[in-house]
Amino acid sequence: MNTLQRPFVRKEGVNWTSVIAFSIFHAGAVAALFFFTWPAFFAFLAFYWISLSFGIGMGYHRLLTHRSYKVPKAIEYFLAVCGSLALEGGPISWVATHRVHHQFSDKEGDPHTPRDGKWWSHIVWMLTGEASNSSSEDCARYAPDLCRDRFHVLLSKYHYVPLALSGVLLLALGGLPFLLWGMFMRVTLGYHATWMVNSLTHFQGSRRFATRDDSRNHGLVAFLTFGEGWHNNHHAHPTSARHGLAWWELDITWISIWTLRQLGIARGVRVASLPARSGE
16 A cells, blocks of 8 residues: 555546436436336345445455455456446546545545535535546556556446446346346445445444544444445454454355355455454
């Protein structure tokens, strides 16, 4: 992380790419309510798990951003593709933004701290500035390892393609209900679940560790994000592949990583532990 020399400079102007995309997907989520079927709901659950747990949690966050474990490149690339299904941008811009968040968490330069406003941290920060929320210069500075990988560069450039292909597949399998629930509702709820990690877990919840930021553990956010809501644990131990450190802190993404470790697929898995005095 010694490549992080300075914080992002906040950009001016409306980010019309984000405004239009968010508006379309929120409208599609509302429309999905009028086309409910149980098969479509199960498609929603399956893609929600794939995109947020395999993609964002295992892939973009714990593997690519923090390198808390290692897997063969084929699996790394698969997880990155799963992450692109969340429509949160390509891996390079996502990783760069998150690394600078840790570098300047809840200080000047943090892209999405609630200290600049709760709604700013939840969504407004993405509605201004660059279309990808980070310039090529920012990405080169904060994610040089990914910028050297041709696959991640290509996926970052065309990150919307896997989602578009999944939409075609859903439409072919189950028509409009599958498309509305498996893509529009799923992406929209995935957005707000992820955004709550940026916003809610920095001003509401419990603090086990005295970190230098406002990070908190929030059970509901952890449930919705497969373990990402144990945010105070994460900020105290950012390179730990396990975020739910107490036995009762459910961390579905960690269970998946643990399974890969048991199968001999995941290596170099870093795991933090609770301090002995906690008694948990």
